[in-house]
Amino acid sequence: MATVAEFTLAADEFPLGTVFATLPDVTVQLERVIPDTNGVVPYFWVRGTESDTIVKQFSDHPGVRDIRVVDSTDGETLMRCAWVPEYDGVLDALITPEVVLLSAIGTEKQWTFELRGESRKAIAEFREYCHDHGIPVSLTELHALRPLDVKQNLTDSQRDALILAYERGYFDSPRGTTLKEIADDLEISQQALGARLRRGNRRLIEQTLTEFRP
Template structure:
């Protein structure tokens, strides 16, 4: 059964995290991972800095081959990074274990990832890769994907809980009958975490209902 794992790691443990030394207010969100021969090429969004500052901040990162600006939308910048073939880190461990990244958000306080393996064995393989290469991660949750009223509508338990509660409390009504802050308090999480869960849930539902395979 497909399994989702959530984990955290320190800001400097992930390659792109070195930018926080120069731009502590920046937020980085991974867009997708594309295995390319022996290189892992991550696409990521950068928020909270000017384009020139972003490019300069990434120039000195050890192991990076190239940082390229792909697009910009409303002061958010889509970047692409390539790094040296011999570099082995979290992304390399994920690619080797055939683990998909559902979300990866980095700030100066650290990184938070949500990843999916097609089985618990794949998740276990990733954990072993991290241990073997001394990559410190802190696992915060592991759970199976659950269908939502039909095949193909797969959400994580946390996404399903957040979406259902938001619906029940009238968050999607017009006008809204509650706020993100109130729902987050009820779930015992931060407003930022709730917003991220809802966004990933929207994306999953749209992908499995409106977008053809």
């Protein structure tokens, strides 16, 4: 059965984490990781700083071979970076076909990775790879992934609230909107919206995730 796992890693244990030494307030989010004949090329968003200061901060890392800004919009900068192979570290583990990177967000405190594996064995092999290569990841969550008929398990109001919150970036970090703005659009109170989101999330979690002890 497909399995979803969450891992954490100290900020300075991941190559992109070097930016936090000089820009502690930024947030870095991996967009995707692409294998290349000369190494691994990550694409990532940086939030919380001006784009003209970012390239230099990342360029100071000895593993950076090439880094450039791809796009900038609304205070966020999309970047691509090529690394010297010996610095790839956990990036190599993230491009194996047995696991899919769902999200990866870094802050000054730590990196949080969410992965989907074809089975618990795939997740175990990812952990073993990291252990064998001296990458100190910590497993914090492990769930079995189950199919869900959303229409059957959510009310219309819960589904509409969750979709609107998702589309407006309410679940992003940093948030793209506020609870009040969404409530105003739905013409309900913030308390009513909060209750819908909580009940909807509860139903989704109950129906899709079975928690295991790692």
